[in-house]
Amino acid sequence: MLKVINPGIEVIVEDWPGRLGYLGKGMAPSGALDNVALGLANLLVGNPHGEAGIEIAGGYFEAEFGADAVIGIAGSDMQPAVNGQPVPMWESIKVGKGDKIKFSHFGNYGFRTYLAVAGGIDVPVYLGSKSTCIFGSYGGYHGRKLQAGDVLDFGKPARGLEGLGGRKIKKEAIPEYAREWVLRAVPGPNTCPDYVTEEGMNYLFSSAFKIQHSSNRSAYRLQELKEGFFAREDGGVGGSHPSNIVDHAYAMRGALNICGNTPVLLIGDGPTLGGYMCVLSVINADLWKVGQGTPSRDYIRFELCTREEAVMARKDQRALFNEESLA
Template identity: 90%
Template sequence: MLKVINPGIEVIVEDWPGRLGYLGKGMAPSAAMDNVALDLANLLVGNPHGEAGIEIAGGYFEAEFASNTVISITGTDMQPTINSQPVPMWESIAVSKGDKIKFNHFGNLGFRSYLSVAGGIDVPVYLDSKSTCIFGSYGGYQGRKLQAGDIVNFGNPTRDLNNLKGRKIKKEAIPEYAREWVLRAVPGPNTCPDYVTEEGMNYLFSNAFKIQHSSNRSAYRLQELKEGFFAREDGGVGGSHPSNIVDHAYAMRGALNICGNTPVLLIGDGPTLGGYMCVLSVINADLWKVGQGTPSRDYIRFEMCTQEEAALARRAQRALFDEKSLA
């Protein structure tokens, strides 16, 4: 068990791939914003692929362990400590009952850390997932962010704890973090020449866009587009602005929604349909980078990708979550 002392900025229970199959009912997939960090953390403590962990956005989380276990910490370096002593990241660590873990703020690179525990997080499975949807108030730990005084239960480890401690991720398997995140993307469905000019799409794929301060788990908002982006003067029957269309489903997760003049990456807890155009979709293998993008600091750059390349990248990423990634 883990008793929360300081809940930090936004600390929630998330698994991967989340709550799939419910977009038609208006329910977002949620899930870990950085699935790579979560899955490597699970690998370290012997959990199966996609098991729930604790996602720490921004920092300042503090808690006390109420039982002996093995943990791992991945993601951005929030200078974690146990009993005020620094602890390594990307490595499994034995902890004892009464130990106190504490995180500082997000690191120089990245925005989210992940805490995985041998046996996973014991919360109810709701619609096939343990993930929290904080905008819908369901799933995870009582459908909300963790609060001071919460008791988070752990599942039963599948391996002997003594055989789990001291495992490390190989240096070459640890993802590279950045200030400018390159996201491979497939154009469409609303693109040139009907919705966007050719110059507009070229602009989208040849410039870096700053992540706005208003970004969150539903959407990462980017800096506004320049003039000449749209191929039409208005949205016709869809509305007065050229970004307006007749309502349609959004390609969750990863659609770049154009809301007025603002590009908005729809992720995690984002809307499942609406009346704005979507000009590209970020490939599944690069979604983790969005979760590590820091609002008001980092930039996003889009790189053209084919569907075939996207499929290959996804398979290559899945291959990381294997014992061969351990040192």
């Protein structure tokens, strides 16, 4: 078990791929915003791929272990320490009953860190997932962010703890972090020439967009578009602004929604439908980069991608989560 001392900025229980199959009922998939970091942390501690871990956004999380355990930490380097002593990232670590773990704030690169525990986090499975949807108040630990005094139970490890300590992720398997995140994307469904000018789409795929401070788990908001982006004067029957359309489903996760003049990347807890155009979709293999983008600091750049390339990139990413990624 793990008792929360300081809940930090936003610390929640998330798994992967989240709560699938309920978009038609208005329920977002949720799930880890950086599935790669969670996947590698789970690999370190011998958990099945996709098992629930603790997502730490921003930092300042502190907790005490109520039992011996093996943990893995992956993601942004928040200078984790156990009993005041620094501990490595991307490596499994043995901890004992009474040990205290503490994180500082997000590092020079990235914004989220994942803490995996051998056996996973023992919370109820709700509609096929342990993930928290904080905007709907369901899933995870009582449907909310962790608070001081909360106690999380661990599941039963798949193997004995003795052989799990000291496992390391190979250097070449650790993802590269940046301040400008390049996201491969497929255009559509609302694109040129009907909704956006050709110049507007070229602008999208040739510019870096700063992540705005108002970004969260539902959407990452980017800097406003320049003049000449839209191919029409208004939205017709959809509304007065050219970004308006008659309501349709959004391609969750990864749709770039245009809300007025603001591009908005819809991610884990985002809306499932609405009345704004969606001009491109970020490929599944690059969604993790969105979760590591730091609001008010980092930039996002889109790179044109074909569907065939997207499928291959997803297969390559899945190949990461096996024992061959261990040193």
